[in-house]
Amino acid sequence: MKYVAGERPEGCVFCLAPDADDDEANLIAFRGTHNYVILNAYPYNSGHVLVVPYDHLSDVTDLSEPQACEMFWLARMCVKAMQRCMRPEGVNIGMNVGHAAGAGIEDHIHLHIVPRWSGDTNFMSTIGETRVVPQSLDECSRNLAPALASVIEAEKASRTGNEATSDPHSVSEA
Secondary structure, three states, rough: OHHOOOOOOOHHHHHHHOOOOOOOOEEEEEOOOOOEEEEEEOOOOOOOOOEEEEOOOOOOOHHHHHHHHHHHHHHHHHHHHHHHHHOEEEEEEOOOOHHHHHHOOOOOOEEEEEOOOOOOOHHHHHOOOOOOOOOOOHHHHHHHHHHHHHHHHHHHHHHOOOOOOOOOOOOOOO
């Protein structure tokens, strides 16, 4: 409600969030090398997160190879974390690039990861055009962020010496 009723910050919200000092207050669940994971302030469902590149890019074709690889690696890690702490029955993963595609923030691409459960669309969203999210953002962050950190650490620990790099979400440019 603060965002809707209050003054909106100048500049890109996706550029401002990682520059702030307090990740928890800014809903940042994880910081990677090229992208970060943030809870959506206006979630479709509890646990709706975004993977956002640090660079201000408006088109998926502008992503470098390392940025794109890390973005989808982080998406995989988010799904694993959701499966661990939220147990969704399914997950939507997608990007709305450009106004015609439904992008709410057109100037800075971001990948949506939305946990889904049977029956999570009900009369409130169908008739009333209102979403009811059963968990606060703070509570969701307190559950999801540690699960994500744990999944990422386990993934890094399971890597063998066959990898080209010790950083599992980094890709060297050829």
